[in-house]
Amino acid sequence: MMPAETQVTDPAEAEWVELAHLEDVRVGEVAPPHRVTTIGADRLQAAIRSALGDIEIPLGIADICPDPLVFALAAGLPRLTNFAQSIDGGSTWCDRAPIGEEPFYAVSEVAQIAQRTTSDGRRLVRVNYQTRFTNTSGALVGTATGSSIHIGSIE
Amino acid sequence: MTTAVSVSHTPRDFEEFTVEPSTEHLLRWAAATEDFSPIHFDAQVAKARGFDHPVVHGPWKAAVLRRLLGTWLGSNVTVHTLTARYLRPDPVGRQLRFGGSLVSATPLPDGATELRCALWVRDESGRVSVDGDCIAMSAPEAGEGLPLDRLRAAVKLGEDAGSFTYRVDVNDVAAFAKAIGASPGADAPATFFAALDPVERRDLDLDGFLHQLPFPMTGGGNAFNEVVYERPIRVGDVITVTTRYTEVYEKKGSRGTLLFRVRVNEMRDSTGTLVATSRCGHVLSYRVDAAEGQK
């Protein structure tokens, strides 16, 4: 019976075992680079404003890449398929320089594959996809990481 | 113009916000992100995937937290790292509580403060569906002027700040001669001492923070260079250069505040004999009065 709601806890990193590859997913695989702009940022601001009201914050990587996992997969990186459940486990955004002149270059890469066993004996694999954003001067503007969580069936 | 809102640095809980994500909110999000995955809209698809209802996008919840941080931390603070872990799916149309707390405020060497926060999203029963954290930077207090004392300490004013040894290769001298339009020879050109400057070469870099001050920079560069030679520098020399900063001071100019640094390089050959002594004055120009409201 497939659980409808899966509690994904975040145990210490020591419990995870890193893998170099699994199925078609290989650590270090790089998707073709492409250009991005802040063209969608206004609509993103409007979308959140409709729920929260007016709160102005400076532009950041999260405005260029609001969903890092979807972004990396859309760039062409592969995803694991032989698992009972696949979900978005989380996102991290790191801003290293202010969002300035566009366009930006985005390069997505499979950064890490790690697995562990859940308390009820299922296999759980986490794939971290990291995208680096650089500007036309070659400077790093920031990174966005999306974690894909895959849970195997109960044996 | 918004004035900077200064918010306390003592650990505290943030004011909770309650939001009810509707299908309309999520449609706007889907359109903005071009992610129309039906699990957020289609009840049948959601059920087929094992959920009772369509679910709210994890990144939508993270985006709300990010906006709320703007209110919780104030406009003087820049969030540079934000992590959100999507622990449980939340169904569309149910109230969600967004909150967090300031966990720590650590002063940094340049006068800024590093803030660390814990963040969460809870459903109506109080169960945590998103767990997150962020690291943010609070700008240093404006209006303090240029950090001269810190600079004098950093460059060890009056003392030898470092020694570096460089070989004077025939190719180096030839490249330098070609660059200045001179013919290469056994004696290095008169300004070749500049190629042996540990500060220009970034072998000695004690005051890089001068480029990260909260004041606009309005120019600068070398103010003067002087050299006294006991003999010309020659191809084949192995020169040890010792740098000593001798003066650090500021002067109010018409276009800004000028920060002067003077350093002396003593150049000795492999026998320890003094070959040349150079003195360099460098100036950086800042608009110090304009710091408030500039960021």
Place this chain on the structure above:
Amino acid sequence: MIPEHIAAAGVGFELPARVHVTTAAQLVRYAGAAQDFSGIHFDVDYARRRGFDGVIVHGLLKAAFLAELGQDWAGAGAWYRSFGARYTGTDLVGAPIVCRGRIASIDPADRQVGLELWTENADGRTTTTATGIIEMGESA
């Protein structure tokens, strides 16, 4: 011995002027040779952010132009006992830099000649002033 052409010229004599027109390539070449990789000498966006009108010529490159003007005119066997330059204005890459000089002093006993040298930019402004003491004959 003070060379004939210098003794004949005398104090106040104006050296033949020399014009340097820098290029971006030359500034890159100089940056590499002098290990001075400040972006104000090759990156126009960075130069503007630092408050300049555009990419500017290294002060020490202008000093080199002046030093070489005096060196070449003094001739073989001459070397600088001392040389100093003050930068009073910036020069943008590509603009002509006129290098001028004059004999400030002649000291036959020490075999030394004092020079005053300066650069003029396209607006007629003096952007660098330099002095040097050139010594004739073999060095230690």
